[in-house]
Amino acid sequence: MRQNPSFAMTDVAEIRRLIARNPWVTLVSSTEDGLVASHYAVLLDEERDDLTIVGHVGKPDDLIHGLGQRELLVVVQGPHGYVSPGWYGDTPSVPTWNFVSAHLSGIPEILTPDENLRVLDKLVAHFENGMPQPRLLWERPNDPDFVTRLERGTVGFRLTPTRVVGKRKLSQNKPDEVVETVIAGLDGGGAYADPRLADEMRRDFAARKAAR
Template identity: 35%
Template sequence: MHPNSAFRPRQDDLAELLVREIGFAAIFANTPDGPRVAHAPVVLSADAITLQFHIARGNALTRHLGGASALAVVQGPDAYVSASWYSEADQVPTWNYVAIEMEGTVRKLDDDALVAQLDTLSAQHEARVGANPPWTRGKMNPALFSKMTGAIVGFEMRITAWRPTIKLSQNKPADERERVIEGVEATGHGALAQLMRHLGGDREGA
C-alpha cells in the first residue's frame, strides 16, 4: 500500500469492483521453504468477505495454504510517468498503477465447493466473452472432468484487511494530470489512461 493517502479510493466499493473486473491474483504465503507465490483466477463473494481460488496440486504453495495467513494481490494496468510531461520544474519520473491487497486466513475447500467455484468462474467469464452457447462442464466427459479437477486444489481466504492503492496522479493539479494522461495514452497504455480519466478525479488528500 502506498503511504500517500491521496492514492486511497474514496468509493467504498471501488477496490471490490476492480477485483471482480480483473479477476486474477497473486497469492503469497510463507512456507517452511521460504516465501512462495501462486497465480490464480479469483472469485470474490457477493459480500466481499471471502476470496476463492484454486491452484495446481503440485504447486509449491498448495500443501502449506490450509490454515495459513496469506496475501492476495490483484494488479491492474500500470505505466511509467515521465517528468518531461509536467510543466512544473523540479519534478521526477514516477509510476502510476493499480494494486489491491487483501489479507486473510485460508482454508482448503472440499470437492463440491471446488466444483461450485469452477462453475462460477466459467459462468462469469463465458458471459464476458459472449460465447453462445456458453461453455459449461456439462459439455465434458464427467470422468475426464473429475480427473482434471483432481489435479487442482480449491481454497477460500476470509479477508480481514483490504489495502488498495489507486495511484493515478491524484496529487497533481488537473492540468498536469491531463498532460500525464495524454503521455500515458501516447505510449500505448490506453487502459491506464482510461482509468485515470474515469477514476483519477478522486483527489482526496491531494
C-alpha cells in the same frame, strides 16, 4: 504495500471493481522454505457483498503454500504504467509509475470437493461468457469423468480477508492541468501509451472534481 493517505483506496465497492476487472492475481505465502508465489484467477464470492474471493490452486500448490494453515497474501494488480516527467511541463521532476493495486490477507478456508466443483464451473462460465460460442465446463466434449478428474487435481479456497490495503496512485498530488496532460500522454500513441490506465485516471479525476 506502503500506504500514503493521498493514494489510499478504502472504498469496498472500488476494491471489488478492481478485483472483478483484474481477476489474475498473485498468491504469496511465507513457508519454512521461504516465500512462495503462484498465479491464479479468482472471482468475488457472489453470495457476499464484501471482499471475499473464491478460487483454486492446482495440486501440489496447496501443500507448497500450506493452504488453509497459514496466512495467504493475495496481490490484485490493476492498470499500471510509466509516467514521463516530460508530461509535467517545464518544472523539475522525475519519472514515476501510476497504478491501482490491492493486497488481501487472511487464512483461506478450504472448500469441499462439491464447493470446489461449483467454483470451477463458475470460473469457466465467467470467462467463457465473452466468447461467441462459450464452452462450459459440463458441455461436450467434456464428460462427467473428465470433470471429476479435473476437480481432484485442484484444491478450492475461499478467502475473507482480515487485512486489506488498497492503493490508487493516479497523480492525485498533481495540479489539474498536469493530470490532464498525463491522461493525454497515456491516451496517445507513444511508447508508454496505456488506455486502461488513462481510463482509470480519467474516472478518478472526474470523481475528485465532482467531490469538490
